[in-house]
Amino acid sequence: MSDRYAALDQRLQDIDRRGLRRHLRTLQPTGATTARLADGRTVQVFCSNDYLGLAQDPRIQAAWAGGGAGSSRLISGDRPAHRELEDALSLRFGRPATLFGSGWQANLAVLGVLLERGDVVASDSLNHASLIDGLRLSGATRIIVPHGRPEVPAGARLAVVEGLYSMDGDRPDLDAWRGEHWLLVDEAHAVGAVGPGGRGVAADQGVEPDFLVGTLGKAYGGLGAFVVGPPVVRELLVSAGRSFVFTTGLPEGAARAALLALELADDERRERLADRTRRLRQALAQEGIPTLGRDHVVPIVLGPRAMAVAAALLDRGFLVPGIRPPTVPPGTERLRITLSAAHSDAQVDGLVQALSDSLR
Ligand SMILES: Cc1ncc(COP(=O)(O)O)c(C=O)c1O
Incomplete structure (x- = not known):
């Protein structure tokens, strides 16, 4: 019986070896764009697709x-x-x-x-x-x-x-x-x-x-x-x-x-999201950090150091995922920031500051 699932263990080990093992991270939302991690830390969430800040609306x-x-x-x-x-x-x-x-x-x-x-x-x-x-x-x-x-x-x-x-x-x-x-x-x-x-x-x-x-x-x-x-x-x-x-x-x-x-989901919320997008993209451009696209999904291609930068951002309280192969081609590893109409000026500016510090 001990090797009943041996083939599955093997499959998991293969996934592990290729660096493709994934892990869940449990978040307890504490607001539209903030959450508490399992270890008690509070983070600013910049990776939800809740673009209009509706999911936590009472x-x-x-x-x-x-x-x-x-x-x-x-x-x-x-x-x-x-x-x-x-x-x-x-x-x-x-x-x-x-x-x-x-x-x-x-x-x-x-x-x-x-x-x-x-x-x-x-x-x-x-x-x-x-x-x-x-x-x-x-x-x-x-x-x-x-x-x-x-x-x-x-x-x-x-x-x-x-x-x-x-x-x-x-x-x-x-x-x-x-x-x-x-x-x-x-x-x-x-x-x-x-x-x-x-x-x-x-x-x-x-x-x-x-x-x-x-x-x-x-x-x-x-x-x-x-x-x-x-x-x-x-x-x-x-x-x-x-x-x-x-x-x-x-x-x-x-x-x-x-x-x-x-x-x-009215024009006012959409305009607010567009305004958050302009604020973030302009501030990143001023810091000399290039981005892809023009909308509320803001990818920053960094290559293999993307995962380390994502970890540094988390240390500073900003949850932004690093995206790596096979989701994106090797060499184009990136941070993927997503904005919400509910992000405040202070959150957006804080993220840019943390990112520019982490990249230095
Ligand atoms: C382009 C695209 N289509 C479909 C889906 C799947 O949508 P859902 O999360 O509702 O299953 C996603 C979600 O991640 C997506 O990005």
């Missing part, structure tokens, strides 16, 4: 009432709150919206219903793991396009990009990605936070993609996701989206919290 937390759905929405788990949220999202995005338990599930379902074996898909090389897995599962032929180059082969069925890339913090030129093929834009890091009405980068660029994926777990501060597209896609998702059909519906509270978040 009104949102109070909206998290009600029970679990108890089954798939297709069995006995469909609730009025699900319908109200889908109606609100459909109104905001101008086409039918379908709810999912997470962005991961949304991407698996939508790629599954859009594609068949033999279809050709162009996919940006920096696309999120859920898009990669969704494409793999669909059986379509994937053409991986170097990041940011809108090169879609003739005859392709679909091009897949993100609205705001989570590790490079940049936006694609969506107009250049359009063509005969369909366009799917995953706006996980953009909805709520940017664009008119928080409709994301596509709306900001005046482009209507065929299909849009948004999350409720980032700028909207809760849990879940949605797919926006033509009415037929709504029907396909409900009938054949495997991660819609064969999974428990969102808890009612998650839908109620998201409904409230849609209301609270």
